[in-house]
Amino acid sequence: MSFLSIKNIHHTYFTKETTTTALEDISLSIEEGEFISFLGPSGCGKTTLLSIIAGLIPPTEGEINIDGKKVTKPESTIGYMLQQDYLFPWKTIEENTLLGPLITKTKNNQKRESARRLLREMDLLDVENLYPSQLSGGMRQRVALVRTLINEPKILLLDEPFSALDYQTKLKLENLVSTTLKNFNKTALLVTHDIGEAIAMSDRIFLLAANPGRIAKTFLVPQELREEKPFDARQHPSYSKLFQAIWKELESLEN
Numbered sequence: 001m002s003f004l005s006i007k008n009i010h011h012t013y014f015t016k017e018t019t020t021t022a023l024e025d026i027s028l029s030i031e032e033g034e035f036i037s038f039l040g041p042s043g044c045g046k047t048t049l050l051s052i053i054a055g056l057i058p059p060t061e062g063e064i065n066i067d068g069k070k071v072t073k074p075e076s077t078i079g080y081m082l083q084q085d086y087l088f089p090w091k092t093i094e095e096n097t098l099l100g101p102l103i104t105k106t107k108n109n110q111k112r113e114s115a116r117r118l119l120r121e122m123d124l125l126d127v128e129n130l131y132p133s134q135l136s137g138g139m140r141q142r143v144a145l146v147r148t149l150i151n152e153p154k155i156l157l158l159d160e161p162f163s164a165l166d167y168q169t170k171l172k173l174e175n176l177v178s179t180t181l182k183n184f185n186k187t188a189l190l191v192t193h194d195i196g197e198a199i200a201m202s203d204r205i206f207l208l209a210a211n212p213g214r215i216a217k218t219f220l221v222p223q224e225l226r227e228e229k230p231f232d233a234r235q236h237p238s239y240s241k242l243f244q245a246i247w248k249e250l251e252s253l254e255n
């Protein structure tokens with residue numbers, strides 16, 4: 001039995017005038033510790049799929065199981081990180097990172113200590129008492145990641161978390177996030193528009209086609225690339241071959 005199973009997910013949005021089939025028959029199995037990426041055109045249902053896995057939207061059909069248990073509502077085993085960091089501007093960095101424990105009433109000194117440790121691991125030193133507006137975009141994204149990790153989720157859902165950042169910051173964060181998630185053996189699902197990022201970070205890549213959203217193709221990232229940190233994977237000889245293959249496939253999907 002796989003760790004995360006996505007079984008025959010169909011999803012249709014109904015409004016007064018329209019119905020949109022966002023997802024059609026998505027099935028996949030993901031092992032614990034795997035890093036998965038979803039690539040696909042705008043509107044192919046990537047965010048819808050993550051929201052269904054997170055338990056935020058009940059799918060029209062199908063089910064999600066984590067560790068054999070059906071997902072029916074948002075749970076702390078799943079961490080969801082969005083494109084924007086959504087830090088509360090009126091709270092300090094420490095208060096922001098401890099939001100989860102505050103809500104679940106588990107905020108204590110041990111959590112405070114873990115927050116500090118995670119911030120240090122993310123190269124954020126002496127920022128606890130600052131406010132989000134005093135940090136750069138990349139720093140805020142790292143704080144948002146600490147806020148997600150503090151709840152000790154088993155699965156991380158990352159919806160274009162680096163897309164608002166400049167290229168250099170993005171490359172640095174890819175390395176940092178990849179190393180951190182590997183150290184904690186976290187399972188991660190990343191949505192991205194960046195083919196390179198998908199190759200550099202993942203074990204497997206799913207290409208989605210649009211209207212309705214469905215899995216068009218799966219790529220296995222070769223072992224020699226998986227062993228490298230994202231930055232080094234981008235320089236590896238195998239990288240450009242896979243890049244070309246995915247590029248070609250995406251082009252043919254668009255036509």
Ligand SMILES: Nc1ncnc2c1ncn2[C@@H]1O[C@H](COP(=O)(O)OP(=O)(O)OP(=O)(O)O)[C@@H](O)[C@H]1O
Nearest residue numbers: 013014015020022041042043044045046047048049
């Ligand atoms: N709340 C909603 N009500 C109605 N239709 C919706 C809703 N949310 C999304 N859709 C539609 O469902 C489809 C999939 O949307 P979704 O946001 O999942 O795509 P996406 O792949 O994340 O796109 P992007 O890459 O632009 O973020 C689109 O056609 C969108 O218009």
Ligand SMILES: [Mg+2]
Nearest residue numbers: 046047048159
């Ligand atoms: Mg989206």
